[in-house]
Amino acid sequence: MTDDRWLARAVDLATANVAAGGGPFGALVVRDGEEVSTGVNRVTRDLDPTAHAEVVAVREACRVLGDFSLAGCTLYTSCEPCPLCVSASLWARLDRVVYAADRDDAARGGFDDRAFYELFETPRTEWSMPVESLPAGTAPTPLVPFAPFEAWLAKADRTHY
Amino acid sequence: MTDDRWLARAVDLATANVAAGGGPFGALVVRDGEEVSTGVNRVTRDLDPTAHAEVVAVREACRVLGDFSLAGCTLYTSCEPCPLCVSASLWARLDRVVYAADRDDAARGGFDDRAFYELFETPRTEWSMPVESLPAGTAPTPLVPFAPFEAWLAKADRTHY
Numbered sequence: 496m497t498d499d500r501w502l503a504r505a506v507d508l509a510t511a512n513v514a515a516g517g518g519p520f521g522a523l524v525v526r527d528g529e530e531v532s533t534g535v536n537r538v539t540r541d542l543d544p545t546a547h548a549e550v551v552a553v554r555e556a557c558r559v560l561g562d563f564s565l566a567g568c569t570l571y572t573s574c575e576p577c578p579l580c581v582s583a584s585l586w587a588r589l590d591r592v593v594y595a596a597d598r599d600d601a602a603r604g605g606f607d608d609r610a611f612y613e614l615f616e617t618p619r620t621e622w623s624m625p626v627e628s629l630p631a632g633t634a635p636t637p638l639v640p641f642a643p644f645e646a647w648l649a650k651a652d653r654t655h656y
Numbered sequence: 657m658t659d660d661r662w663l664a665r666a667v668d669l670a671t672a673n674v675a676a677g678g679g680p681f682g683a684l685v686v687r688d689g690e691e692v693s694t695g696v697n698r699v700t701r702d703l704d705p706t707a708h709a710e711v712v713a714v715r716e717a718c719r720v721l722g723d724f725s726l727a728g729c730t731l732y733t734s735c736e737p738c739p740l741c742v743s744a745s746l747w748a749r750l751d752r753v754v755y756a757a758d759r760d761d762a763a764r765g766g767f768d769d770r771a772f773y774e775l776f777e778t779p780r781t782e783w784s785m786p787v788e789s790l791p792a793g794t795a796p797t798p799l800v801p802f803a804p805f806e807a808w809l810a811k812a813d814r815t816h817y
Contacts, residue, residue: 498790499799509804513811519804539815542724543715544748545706554704563703573804578776579743581787585772586740587705592787596801604805605816611746615739615776626742626753629659638660640757643670643680643734644765650674654700655766 501525501571502595508535509548509573516540519604520548522572524556524565524589531568532556548572549580553587563656564588574601577608578615586656662686662732663756669696670709670734677701680765681709683733685717685726685750692729693717709733710741714748724817725749735762738769739776747817 496504501523508521518536525531534552538544549572556565565587570576574596576584584592598609619626629638647653657665662684669682679697686692695713699705710733717726726748731737735757737745745753759770780787790799808814 502790503799506799506801506803510807513804513807513814516815518817519808521804538724538747538817542718542722544718544724544726544817545711545715545744547747550706554706557703557705561703563699563705565705573801575789576787577743577747578739579747581776582738582740582743582772583706584787585768585775585785586699586708586738589785591785594787594789595799596805597789600802600805603802604808607746611743614746615742624746624750624752626737626745626755628736628755628758629663638664638667638756640667640734641761641764642667643674643682644757644761646671646674647680647765653674654677656679656699656705 496525496528498571498593501569502573502593505548505571505573506595508533512536512548518548518606520573522548522552522570524552524568524570526560526565526568531559545579547577547580549576549592550583553583553589557587566590569593574598575608577601577606578611657686657689659732659754662730663734663754666709666732666734667756669694673697673709679709679767681734683709683713683731685713685729685731687721687726687729692720706740708738708741710737710753711744714744714750718748727751730754735759736769738762738767739772 512535520536523533532555537546601608673696681697684694693716698707730752736755762769
């Protein structure tokens with residue numbers, strides 16, 4: 496199968512998912528020319544705001560392959576992955592991501608993908624959802640933010656990812 | 657409980673998770689001064705590259721509350737949320753995210769959070785993981801990228817998120 500055939504399949508999954516009551520997104524993971532997993536948007540059905548098609552396909556591919564790394568795999572998705580899904584792809588160590596529709600199409604469909612990309616380029620102090628560290632010196636509780644990393648680095652048998 | 661107490665709890669969860677064989681990250685979701693859920697990093701144990709502490713806490717809070725929106729909730733996390741977790745927080749419509757350690761601490765611990773933030777500020781053409789659309793006109797297969805959104809917009813009873 497060529498890129499365009501895999502993408503057409505992702506788009507078909509997306510369209511079928513609308514009829515099934517889900518969001519208009521579909522994705523699949525391919526390795527060595529073989530389909531490893533598929534995923535469709537299940538946010539509203541599973542009550543899980545992270546159940547984007549790409550995340551679902553990545554999680555399922557990891558389950559199938561028994562590995563938290565998808566190195567050697569390609570993700571095909573019906574729409575440009577949002578920052579959540581790009582990040583999931585990076586952490587999954589995917590080789591490549593290929594998409595059909597883009598963030599402007601998603602915006603026309605009523606989704607926030609483009610808005611969230613724009614937010615990433617905006618100083619956090621301007622966000623309506625603050626992402627903030629505790630101001631230094633305000634903590635009466637002994638708070639040692641680096642303690643978990645110290646424990647991690649001291650653990651000889653840690654599994655790196 | 658004040659911010660610093662919740663954060664200290666997130667840090668404690670993170671440290672305990674290292675001893676339990678997981679990554680050095682912990683998080684919790686709080687609403688109206690009550691703990692709704694906790695999460696720890698389960699990437700290597702669950703073979704799920706998206707099982708970051710924040711994502712686990714968000715998914716669990718949604719399950720507990722029976723809602724895909726966490727509007728009205730705050731996420732406390734032992735370390736600055738990476739782009740995956742910031743995005744999950746945005747899609748979950750959290751009111752606020754508060755963190756203890758930062759991306760530089762994570763880098764010192766051997767994690768890619770800072771590297772991925774830097775990647776987001778770099779043109780995709782320079783990424784080692786290409787994120788690309790199919791070049792126009794190369795598809796012999798009839799590929800209609802906007803078709804899923806058309807189906808979506810035509811669906812009167814769609815659930816927006």
